[in-house]
Amino acid sequence: MDYRGNPNGYPDPRGPPEQVQMHSVNPGYTEPTHADNGRPPYVIDMHSGIQDLEDRNGGEEDVRYLHARGSRRNWAADNQRDATDLINELPSRQLEQIASDVAKGTIRRKKSKKSFHGTVRGHHDYNDLAASLSRDPDLMDEFDGETRTTEVLRDMAVKLTDKKEIRNNISNSRQRTLKRGIQSRRPGWWKRTKYSIGIGWMHFKYRLAELAYSLELWRSLTKKIEGHFGTGVTSYFMFLKWIFLLNIPIFFLTLCFIVIPQIVYVEFQPSAEAVAAVVAANNMTNVTTTAPVVTTTAAFTGRELLTGSGYFTNTILYYGYYTNGIVQVVGDTEYNMKYAYLLTGGGYYILCLIILALSISRSYKKNYIEASGVFNFYIVTKVFCSWDYNITSPDAARLQHKSFFNEIKEFLSGKKLDGANRDFSTKCKWFFLRVITNLIVLGSIGGSAYCIYYIQDTDYIKNSIVILGKLAMPLVATGIILVLPFFFTRIGKLENYQKPQTELYVGMTRTMLLKAAILGVLAYFWFNRATKEDEPCWETSLGEDIYRLVLVDFVFTLISTFFLEFIRRLLGQYCCKRLGDTEFDIGRNTLDLIYSQALCWLGTFYSPLLSFIMSIKLFIIFYIKAVSVLQNCKPSVRAWRAAKSHTIFLGYLFIFFLLAVVAVSYGVLLVPPSETCGPFQGQEQAYDIVTTLVDSWEGDLDWLHQIFKLVSSPGFIASVLVAFSVGTYYMRIVMVGHKEMVKLLRQQLAMEGRDKAYLLNMLQEVSRSKKEKLRPSTENRILSPTSATSMESLTSPGGRRFARTMAETAAANTPQQSPVPSRRNRRMDSNENLTSRF
């Protein structure tokens, strides 16, 4: 039954495979020697051929039916049959049937998950289906059969009413099996435990899903936006939501492990040291601001919300407030703040890394790997995938029709890609133009970076106006970030890229480069200041700077939303009509989100509650953007490719995350912490606490010390790196191999298609000539060797192998994974035959 057990395909009844392969490869190929030798004419045994083909798919219940079909299919008996009938009789015509039967009959198992492809052709009786399912021991398993059945049922493409029926049938027969089984043996303790854990887990999962459903944020709003603007704009909001949700665990992590212990330390342990610290803190607040009284809320003047300094300087908001002391929890249990601070910091970066890496790889897999080669299918995907089913507003629907129509028109007009036709001089012109524009862009990025550094370096200290002096740098930085991208867009238009997508991505890359440059300069400045100046607590002032940047960024987002969306709409509606409709700029807005999240990552170590501020900010931005979009914007005529751009945005986010991590780890590993504040005061480097801790293990926890030493040794790290690179290289090789395989298979498929057309022509001719001759038929029809050869090739291993390949392709999830290495050579051989023949 399981044809896969036989890698060589069908036992060929007529001799060595090589010989037959030639027929299958080229039906026109006749072997003259055989004909000359008076080789006995072939006896066409189409019947057994087809039955052979079906037998491995259908269950035994089908055998009678197949016999009937098989004899009906004895096409040679019927000379009246014309080409269309012949086509329908071809094995490949039965492919869909076979494929779905294969998938159904032999339960496909991949990663222990099962999937049933339902019926594409024809209706299947669900009783049969249930019966065949009941025969599967896995589903009949007394314990986890139920969960497995659920999985199978869900993936079946059968009507719901039938599904319910099947479910009943299966559970009934499971009950019967159980009853029979219960007398014979009682389940062991292990099985019972496993069962109850499994059931509990399933219920827990359902509960969790329900909880997630009722807790799902902004569902109605998202749905409304999706209905009005389609998936493109929604992808921005989903991204926003994703970042918002990413910040929540970071916040809780810092809250639980740093902030609450610190509060406990300050509030409930009025030891001499803590009192001194509080007093010192009070004094310091008095010094830095002119506010009369300290720790009470009365001292809060409101301007601190903007600058983040003054009242806030010595609060849980910043690094400097945290102690390097030990919190006595209960009895002798101690909680060492400096370890907690460092480990939590490392912890949330690792957490972010894991989350980011997982979602990037998932998105990449979904949109690039599985979707590879989609460029060959430009128009097909247009036709079948361009309609956005989420759209509910008539306006958006009208625009979608229009956009589709435009794209088709564009396609029809020949895509006007004149890249190949350009002569040398125009190419030179464009090349120089692009060199110049790129120089301008780089220059402006460098200039703005220097500008930021200049402001930080000179005005920062000696400015007399307190608030503006402190806000000068963030205002300028955010202003540059707001304005320059528009400039880049204009430059991008000048560059005359062939595809609008290239232009978009080039523009985005430049914007991100600008942001990275500004952040890089700031980080350089901060760490530089830490080493040379005698600031009381450079970490805190770094935190304050980032706080201001985050805040000003927020304010600018609000302002730009107001001006670029609201005012622009008013202008477009009432004053100058040529401005046209306001569209929501998905790219720009998403990049802004990425930038502000990068700020958050950069600052979280020095200002632990930044993730909380970030969450609030994102929460507000969501509502403001949602309202603004619904009020001011019109859906875009150009379709936004949401799927691929999502991966690219995640990529940018990941790059910025890495940059932030590099900056922070530089700060932790190499920059000496300030001497009078923070959890790491008195250390050479913040990381030193780890080395001292490890050294302290040397006596009683020697094994741990040894392990740590081993892990941190250069040799170990190098070997891990080498192992990783070897793994990556291996994966790459495999990938290249698969790609080649796919290419070969595609070629082969195309060739087989041509073969079929050729064969059909021949068959038609044969049947026509036979009709003319009207030769009486005998039981076993005897044909001339030529036509016999061609007919044989229909049932020959080539044809069947083709059928089998297709069936396998359908049965396995992705075709790249289906070819088994051992078969590969054989197929390549036959492919070589193919190419040499044509």
Place this chain on the structure above:
Amino acid sequence: MGNKITTFSEDQLDAYQDCTFFTRKEILRIFRRFQMLYPEHVPLDMKRGQTSSVKIPLHELEKMPELKENPFRHRLCQVFSEDGSGDMSFDDFLDMFSVLSEAAPRDIKTVYAFKMYDFDCDHFINRSDLEKTLVCLTKEELSQDEKSFVVDKVLEETDLDDDGMLSYIEFEQVISRSPDFLNTFHIRI
């Protein structure tokens, strides 16, 4: 949650939960949507087989905001309705949104998308099916020549065995490779 007790029995809810990609709450929510579409005829008590016998006619279903603007709504309802007429019982309705939900895997979506684009139900997407799809998408703005040109192109790209139409396998080859498909063949309810 008095509604839960009166509309469906526990067994029914369990069965639905096992057979679709929805949780109980979502199922009840979808039922409310279903009931609101045709309140006079859909009873609130569905315990005795009404889930497959009480049907909402196609013209009422098409008024649903989620379907109203969809050019394929007619076809969508036909594919999912039990008898192919487009009138849907609650089972069919729930099935449709289960397939169109975010949780449904690519495979099952592809099967139904194929059925949907196969207008004449001959298990192949042939030229006339493709032309009908184009008409749905552009509202008859393309001329006959343009249509047949686009259809030619589609077949050129997809039709691997040169038979002038798309079989399920050919269709799946393309669709399963398109990243946009999962994003667009999806209705949030």
